[in-house]
Amino acid sequence: MDEAVLRTLVPGVLAVLVRRGADFATAEDAVQDALVEAVRVWPADPPRDPKGWLVTVAWRKFLDGARAAAARRRREETLDDEPAPGPVPAVDDTLWLYLLCTHPTLTPSSAVALTLRAVGGLTTRQIAQAYLVPEATMAQRISRAKRSVAGVRFDRPGDVATVLRVLYLVFNEGYTGDVDLAAEAIRLTRQLAAAIDHPEVAGLLALMLLHHARRAARIAPDGALVPLAEQDRGRWDTALIAEGIGILQAALARDRLGEFQAQAAIAALHADAPSAAETDWVQIVEWYDELLRLTDSPVVRLNRAVAVGEADGPCAGMAALAAVDDTLPRHTAVAAYLHERGGDLATAARLYAEAAQKAPNLAERDHLTRQAARLNTRRSR
Known part of the structure; x- marks a missing residue:
């Protein structure tokens, strides 16, 4: 079975x-x-x-x-009257169920857990293992979420944007335990795309596929992170890239641009480039400008600063970075990269070491520590 x-x-x-x-x-x-x-x-x-x-x-x-x-x-x-066994009417309630599981009364973490349990069919143990929390803790979280939506009825359209944000949260968890959350998020998003004709659903699916296509090249044999510029592009999944770009192009043709379509367009430009040196950074900056108009997100401003540094040089990148809140996660890592691009290796090494201490996970911390060590070695020669 x-x-x-x-x-x-x-x-x-x-x-x-x-x-x-x-x-x-x-x-x-x-x-x-x-x-x-x-x-x-x-x-x-x-x-x-x-x-x-x-x-x-x-x-x-x-x-x-x-x-x-x-x-x-x-x-x-x-x-008490049990319906007679027989074929079930072919009514697709998928969207309705997604909207229930991402009800605004729920916190993002509860919405994610309930979606994986009710829509994804995962067990409480699997979800707990994926999020590295005790099973009892996850069981309580799911129970609270179910109580929150008890009796909720939908008599008007819900917020599809909330559903998409929850699915993207699931996707970004990647892989832990025996549940591949990235693959699960793609499966659920495909299911949602089949239930609703919405360009942003297509945009999110395209974004997931384009990111997932690079998965095999992201981690070195020793477990170290491999930055995009250093990845072996021969290991990228060209079938997923082609599918993602096709879905994205169909969504963009509808002229109802949303944030996930814009993010997917940026991912598509990276996927299209034969090498890091041939990346169309000017167009990527233009897409980040579109994304800023849609979201005005500090994280988008941070990523845009990197793109500006690639398109117009490290000084322009630093000027763009100066307008970003310096308490933002990974701000220090971006500053280190731009200083290295500008030739200030001493400052870059110091900032890489500082960024390593702020890293959100072990893999990123190790990567940043290696970057600092690499520059210190170059300076000592």
């Missing part, structure tokens, strides 16, 4: 139960119980209609729970 295929059925099954009147938390538990039953039964007796089978079993699990709770007796009277 293919676990990945089984997980794709989860959103539709959960949505059917909720639309029938089950509260979200109890419905989600019933679906998980049905999945456990499927793992036990299907290898020997696979159903002809997997989704219909899951809906039937999950609904029975829900009713069993409702009957066992005295406080729900009145509600049980309206739910």
Whole structure:
């Protein structure tokens, strides 16, 4: 039995139960119980209609729970007629379920956890392992999230932008434990793109594909980070790049530019360049200008300063960096890079060492420490 295929059925099954009147938390538990039953039964007796089978079993699990709770007796009277087993109507509730899991009452971390659990079909243990927290902690987070959305109904369009931000948060977690969150985010975004015709959904999918295409070249055999300029482009996944660019071009043709389309355009320019030296930095700066008009994000200003330094020289890059809040994460690392480009190796080495102390993770800290050591070695010769 293919676990990945089984997980794709989860959103539709959960949505059917909720639309029938089950509260979200109890419905989600019933679906998980049905999945456990499927793992036990299907290898020997696979159903002809997997989704219909899951809906039937999950609904029975829900009713069993409702009957066992005295406080729900009145509600049980309206739910006691079990729908007859059979094909489930082909209604795609994916978008509705995404909007529920990214409800504005939830914190970003809770929305991510609930999306992975309810839409992605991951277990609490898998999610906890991916985020490097105890399983009990993640279970509490998911329980709080489910209580927050209990009884929520959507009678008007929700905020797709929030869904996209949550999926991008998942993607940026990358890979930890036995769950590849980058691949999972791509799978969920493909699912969302099939459910809604929206250029920003396409833009996010293109962005993910273009970044994921470089994954194999990002880490050296010894585990060290490999900067974009030093990556072996022969290891990039050209099929993913071609798919991402095709999706992006179709989205841009609709003339409804959004931040994920702009970010994807920048990624596409990097992917198109045969070498780092042939990168079209002037056009990248133009796309960063578009992105700033859309978001006015300090992080975008920081990245733009790097691009300006490549397009117009390190002095121009430093001038652009001067307008960015120097408390921003990675600001010191960018300053170090621009000073190195400008030939001030002593300042660059000092700033690399300082940036290493502020690094958000071990891999980045080791990379920055190596950069400082490299420059100090060059200066001592």
